[in-house]
Amino acid sequence: MAVSRMKAATIFRGAPIVFGFAAIASPAFCGNAPPPARASRALGDHPNQPAAAPRDVSSINAIVTAFAESISAPAGGMIDRKRLDSLFVPGGRIAIGVDPKPGRAPDVAFVSPDFYADLAGRGLKTTGFFDRVIANHVERFGIMAHVYSSYGSRERPDDPEPFRRGVKSLELLQSGGRWYIVEVFYDFERPGTPIPPEYLVPSP
Incomplete structure (x- = not known):
């Protein structure tokens, strides 16, 4: 994926990444890529996907926690790229919500794990980032599950309070005795948009 320009490092959407709309120059990123000749099966057509640690993918709560842990690292460190990739189906993606501002409507940007x-590593050069699950609100049907996972983000794991809270929306697939992430879409609290109380406690 081509990158034409990067803005200054910032804590963006609850994760330390360098990001800007002008940074993305790929037609595929913008949704202009030509359609594939046929529908691709994420798992069946990619048998060499990195294996995940069984403890990370054995349950819904386990994979949500593993995602939070895999994107966490101290200042000067790097997130666990191999672990992060192993949680997703091939072609799985992270959707970064763009909050509204004067003159800018809400939007979303899609990136691969x-x-x-790569983006998170730039922010971690100077600032640590630790993501912690608050509660998971789960709904299931057949092979799929949807999770609203509330979270708190800290610069150090022992910080008494998070500098930011929000909610991740995770689409999950159960296949081959494990769970996979198909997509993660997240947003964070801001004035007028608190986390609903029902998402601060685990679902029954």
Whole structure:
């Protein structure tokens, strides 16, 4: 994926990444890539996807926690790229919500786990980032599950309070005795948009 320009490092959407709309120059990123000749099966057509640690993917709560841990690292460190990639189906993506501002409507930007790791690494050069699950609100049907996972973000794991809270929306697939992440879409609290109380406690 081509990158034409990067803005200054910032804590963006609850994760330390360098990001700007002008940074993305890929037609595929903008949704202009030509359609594939046929529908691709994420798992069936990619048998060499990195294996995940069984403890990370054995349950819904386990994979949500593993995602939070894999994007966490101290200042000067790097997030666990291999672990992060192993949680997703091939082609899985992270959707970064763009909050509204004067003159800018809400939007979303899609990145791969690998590209996300590149961006996050830039922010981690100076600032630590630790993501912690608050509660998971789960709904299931057949092979799929949807999770609203509330979270708190800290610069150090022992910080008494998070500098930011928000909610991740995770689409999950159960296949081959494990769970996979198909997509993560997240937003954070801001004035007028608190986390609903029902998302601060685990679902029954």
